[in-house]
Each structure stands twice: as structure tokens, then as C-alpha cells.
Amino acid sequence: MSISVTPCSESQKKPIPEWTQALGFGKFFSDHMFMMEYEDGWKNPRVVPYHSLTMDPASMCLHYGQEIFEGMKVYHGQDDRVYGFRPRDNFARMNRSARRLIMPELDIETAYEGLCELVRADRSWIPPKHGYALYIRPTMIATDAALGVRPANNYLFFMIASPVASYYPQDNDNLNAVKIFVNDKYFRAVRGGTGEAKCAGNYAASLASQWEAKKAGYAQVLWLDALERRNVEEVGTMNIFFVIGDKLVTSPLNGSILPGITRDSVIQLARHQGLTVEERPVSIAEVISGAISGTISEVFGTGTAAVISPVSHIAFCGTEHQVADGQSGPIARRMYADLLAIQYGKREDPFGWTSVIL
Numbered sequence: 001m002s003i004s005v006t007p008c009s010e011s012q013k014k015p016i017p018e019w020t021q022a023l024g025f026g027k028f029f030s031d032h033m034f035m036m037e038y039e040d041g042w043k044n045p046r047v048v049p050y051h052s053l054t055m056d057p058a059s060m061c062l063h064y065g066q067e068i069f070e071g072m073k074v075y076h077g078q079d080d081r082v083y084g085f086r087p088r089d090n091f092a093r094m095n096r097s098a099r100r101l102i103m104p105e106l107d108i109e110t111a112y113e114g115l116c117e118l119v120r121a122d123r124s125w126i127p128p129k130h131g132y133a134l135y136i137r138p139t140m141i142a143t144d145a146a147l148g149v150r151p152a153n154n155y156l157f158f159m160i161a162s163p164v165a166s167y168y169p170q171d172n173d174n175l176n177a178v179k180i181f182v183n184d185k186y187f188r189a190v191r192g193g194t195g196e197a198k199c200a201g202n203y204a205a206s207l208a209s210q211w212e213a214k215k216a217g218y219a220q221v222l223w224l225d226a227l228e229r230r231n232v233e234e235v236g237t238m239n240i241f242f243v244i245g246d247k248l249v250t251s252p253l254n255g256s257i258l259p260g261i262t263r264d265s266v267i268q269l270a271r272h273q274g275l276t277v278e279e280r281p282v283s284i285a286e287v288i289s290g291a292i293s294g295t296i297s298e299v300f301g302t303g304t305a306a307v308i309s310p311v312s313h314i315a316f317c318g319t320e321h322q323v324a325d326g327q328s329g330p331i332a333r334r335m336y337a338d339l340l341a342i343q344y345g346k347r348e349d350p351f352g353w354t355s356v357i358l
């Protein structure tokens with residue numbers, strides 16, 4: 001499918017923000033967006049000036065939550081090339097989410113070409129700085145104007161782009177550790193539900209717990225499984241890893257956990273470096289006793305937005321437990337450095353993850 005491009009006029013262009021940590025996450029949006037509509041097939045793929053959407057108030061996404069999204073980053077390499085990190089894997093995951101919510105699948109190559117055209121139009125919005133990136137948010141919504149619960153017939157797919165610094169506030173671009181909170185009152189997902197799909201409803205369901213965590217001074221929630229209330233699943237915007245003895249351990253993809261692309265990359269990277277990685281259930285009792293005894297020497301989260309986020313403290317049942325010395329640990333730091341080196345094209349990529357976008 002050929003993609004048309006309508007560049008914005010000089011007067012439509014927005015000022016580009018400064019590349020400092022004040023950029024934060026998801027506060028600024030670039031000059032263009034990609035969009036295409038679905039009705040018996042995807043139609044009219046195009047890059048157009050960024051604009052507000054006009055929607056019928058009966059649009060089904062507003063009533064029944066048929067909405068899925070993705071998050072991926074595009075990096076300004078030190079060689080001035082523009083790199084994507086596993087973008088086709090994000091589109092493939094979006095297709096898995098689409099199947100779960102009875103939404104139409106994307107043609108992955110059309111979506112990838114759309115990404116390339118969007119990035120070409122907004123090249124000046126890619127921060128030319130290590131640790132910074134242009135975050136792309138592919139999104140699909142149901143647009144039928146109709147009430148009554150059924151899968152829609154019409155959809156809009158769009159991608160917007162936001163230059164970002166760190167997801168969690170950092171000082172001087174350091175890898176700061178975050179405190180997380182285990183809530184045994186609310187649960188994010190259950191096997192057979194939508195936990196492994198990237199749909200807006202999962203995030204809506206997480207807000208009450210996240211709100212409580214924030215009020216108590218914690219950055220994120222560590223979710224327990226909803227059936228036994230025993231095993232850890234994932235953190236609000238990240239998958240979770242533990243260094244237990246000499247092994248890297250993470251919860252298995254059991255149907256209620258988001259299959260993170262950074263999670264998979266860290267597993268592959270760690271194995272490539274000779275570390276033993278176990279994907280197995282980890283109980284909250286094991287986490288707390290490991291933090292107390294010191295057998296758990298590191299805890300860190302992984303995600304596109306959060307990259308690698310060390311965890312300094314875990315609060316459970318009214319007690320806060322510090323992990324090791326409460327700072328980022330050596331494995332988290334190494335994973336962060338090695339992942340970024342591949343993402344910015346500074347190091348050879350033996351995994352075939354990087355794609356040269358421009």
C-alpha cells in the first residue's frame with residue numbers, strides 16, 4: 001500500500017523542546033501523525049500534520065473499551081542514522097492484542113512503512129542524545145457509532161510520536177532506583193482475561209492501586225496473581241526481574257502478564273552473556289525473605305518506556321523492605337548499558353533487533 005505524506009506548513013510547526021530531563025515522558029508531541037482507517041480492510045494510509053480527532057460520541061471505543069496500543073522507541077544513532085528497536089515485534093504484539101479484542105490485524109509491513117514515513121517527516125524531533133528517544137505510540141480504536149456490545153466494523157489506527165527522556169524522574173541522567181508497592185486489595189489481571197493484551201482497560205484497572213501507591217510515596221505497583229494472591233506478576237509499566245544468587249529470575253508468561261519486548265531482550269542478552277535465566281513463578285514470600293536475607297541482590301523492571309529501572313524498596317503488608325543497598329545493582333546497570341549500546345547502534349547487534357529506519 002502506498003503511503004501519502006502531507007507535510008505540515010511552517011506555521012503549523014511546533015517549537016522543539018530542549019533535550020533535558022525536563023522533557024519527561026509523553027509531554028510533547030511531534031508535528032505529524034500516521035493514520036489509516038479500517039472497513040473491510042485497511043485504507044488510505046497517510047502521514048498528515050498532527051491534529052485533534054473528531055469522533056462521534058457513540059464511537060464504540062468510548063463505550064466498550066475496544067482500544068489497543070503499543071509503545072516503541074526510535075533512536076538517533078551516534079552515526080546519525082535513525083534506529084528502531086524490534087518495531088516489527090511491536091506490530092506483531094499489537095496483532096495478538098487485536099485478536100484478543102476481536103479487532104482487525106495490521107499488515108506489519110504497511111505499519112512499518114508508516115512508521116518510517118512518520119519518522120522521516122519528524123526526524124528533527126528525535127533527540128540526538130544518549131538515553132533520549134522518540135517514543136512512538138501506535139493505537140487502534142473502534143469507531144462505529146453504535147450502542148450495543150459487539151465487535152465494531154470500523155476502526156482507526158494511528159501513530160503519534162513524543163520525544164522522551166526517562167519515564168521515572170532521574171537526576172543527571174543517572175539510573176535512579178524506584179520504590180514499589182505491593183497491593184493485595186486490587187489485582188490487574190487474571191488468566192483468561194486481557195492481561196497479556198496491551199489494551200487501555202488494563203491500565204484503567206490499575207489506576208486505583210497506582211493511586212494508593214503514589215499517595216504512600218511509591219512509584220509503581222507490583223502486581224500479585226489474582227488467583228492465589230501469591231506470585232508476583234509484573235509492575236505497573238514494566239516486567240520484573242530478580243537476581244537470586246547467581247541467577248536472573250523472572251515470572252513466566254502465564255496468560256495474565258504482558259509479554260514485554262524489553263523483557264524478552266533482557267532474557268536473550270543475559271543468556272548471551274552466560275547468565276542463567278529462569279522463567280518461573282516467584283512468590284512474594286520468596287521476594288520478601290530474599291530481600292531480608294540478602295539472597296536477592298537486585299530487583300529491576302524492564303519496559304520500553306522505563307527501559308531498565310532498578311527497584312530500591314518493596315513495601316508489602318505495611319513494611320518497607322530495602323533491596324541490597326537500595327541503589328542500582330551491577331546487572332541492572334550492565335543490562336541498561338548493553339541494551340542502549342545496541343539501540344543507539346553503538347555496538348554490534350548479534351540478535352537482529354535493530355532496524356535502520358533512516
Ligand code: COI
Nearest residue numbers: 071072237303304305306
Ligand atoms: C511502554 O513501556 O511503552 C508502555 O506502554 C508503558 C506505559 C507508558 C503505558
